[in-house]
Amino acid sequence: MPADLLRAQKDRRTVKQLNRELEKAIAAALGSAQAAGELPPFAPPAIPVSSPRRAGQGDWAYPAMGLAKYARRKPLEIAQIIAEQLPALDFVQAIDILPPGFINFTLCPSYLRQQVDAILCEGESVFQLEIGAGKSAQVEFVSANPSGPITIGHTRGAVIGDAMARLLEAAGYQVQREYYYNNAGNQMIALGESLKLRYLEQLGETVSFPDGYYLGDYLIEVAAALAAEHADALRGRDWQFFRDIAERHMFAWIKRSLAAVDILHDNFYNETSLFESGRAWQTLDALSGRGYLYESTHREGAGAAEIADITAKGYQPATWFRSSAFGDEKDRVMVKSGGEPTYTLPDIAYHRHKLERGFDIAVIVLGTDHFSQSQVVKYGLQALGLDPAPIHVIFVQMVRAVRWNEARGAFETVKQSKRAGDFDTLDDLVAMTSADAVRYHMLARSPNSQLDFDVDQVVKQSNENPVYYIQNAYVRCAGIFREAQERGFSDDDADLSLLGAEELRFLRKALELGNVIEQAALAYEPHKIAFFAQELAAVFHPIYDSVRVLHSEVPPPVAKARLRFYRAAAVLFRRLLSLMGMTAPERM
């Protein structure tokens, strides 16, 4: 690092979140105006400053119109009064009052230029926020049961969850990534039985698979390996033996698939452990003690038809959770008449334990198909007298892999397939595109939107994807650095006052990053980071095109300043890519 930068670092120069600074200053000015009697006393509403739409409206804007009904004054007058009370701000060059009542702030160019050094001093941790300092967060995501490979559907939740975790880390939280999975219950029995049948098939027996069994080719591979190693020695083993083998294989596969897109969990939590630890039954006892359970063949409030149906099935009494007491449309079974618990019981116990572990924030990424179940769990926590407030669920809408059918002139769903290469697993997706492309496309969309993942477009046009557009911004910086090094050109003692209007435009945009991280983290909207990355790249590329460094017509002092500017840009793109879990390649 150049000596002058080291000196700057000693000054502990940090990149500020300017919108926060402005909001603080405005709140202070408003208070002063009220104290001076220029504005009547009222509790001011929280009105954020935002970036204006157009040129000529400054870099940040505060709509004082929002205060009109409290202050009972004209918006323009309020804006004027506040502006007069504003303290001096070193990063503001001009303050303008514009109709119908905006206070527009224009950033000081020399301040902007200094930010280049500030960004370089902070390096990889630029815009590391303090919001979550000393606090812990957990993000639970993927949580696919080990009954098959990671599909496109899982992938979306996986990418969103991991990006959420990265954002919370950037916001200052200590983050744990957790994977919860069900290895008790019917699905895993079916998995074990399925593997056993495949094994018997390998031994030459004719087998048939009942409904609900797993037909994927992956079990054939495992079975073939078992047959090769053990011949028919396993013939007498039960489904549990085969389930354990299948689960182990599936998990190895799942972890490998996730690692390929740089997703690693800190903790794997399984359903079985809830029974081994007794948490499930303790939860049942606690619900019972609080009076929310009852034994009955049918739920309270069931209609005659429903009761008749149950009677026909000959059910014995089951244990019901009175979730309707919390607004559920009907009560839910916790323990089946046969004595086995439903999925709901360990699920509530799991969430109870999640709360007991004391995270300040517990994010859960779930598919919308879990919405109702999630509600029941929430009612369960309430019934236990717990406050579910730390838990925030991000519901991810369905994702389909689609491809264009030319003959029909329409998109059609890529069928769930047992064979590799049909794009329905994460592995296939990565193989056909890249880990970076998969991550970006899964992230660059609101979780609330259904996603049709056009596999052909991602494959065929991958070279024109925003993925590469963003990465190329970093690559271009890296190219300059390589060339500079070859020519022995450095940015030591760069004079940043030589940076021009275009570089300042980039810096203005770049300084929004802190706010973007904050908004994305606190609103649980990791897709915002993907859009910002694209926007920043769009500001970058035209500048790169015209603002050259190692060019015969560029005087060396200017080149020095520009080189340093690009160093800062590279830091920012690296930070953004890392927040999205993408790589920052040195070359394309």
Add this chain to the structure above:
RNA sequence: GCUCCAGUAGCUCAGGGGAUAGAGCAUUGGUUUCCUAAACCAAGUGCCGCAGGUUCGAAUCCUGCCUGGAGCACCA
């Protein structure tokens, strides 16, 4: 039937009280002595699903409706 999500440019989608509604893709035309074309410059398109309401101000909030999706198990 009930709950949740979505409906914005030809397509895929951002924006979710504030100034003249945006981006990518696709389409069309142009740009390369020296770090640069996976790039840049230029051109065009919108009853913001429909109808009311609230507000100084609505794509954004409220109500109703239409369309598409997800869920509403003694499955997980």
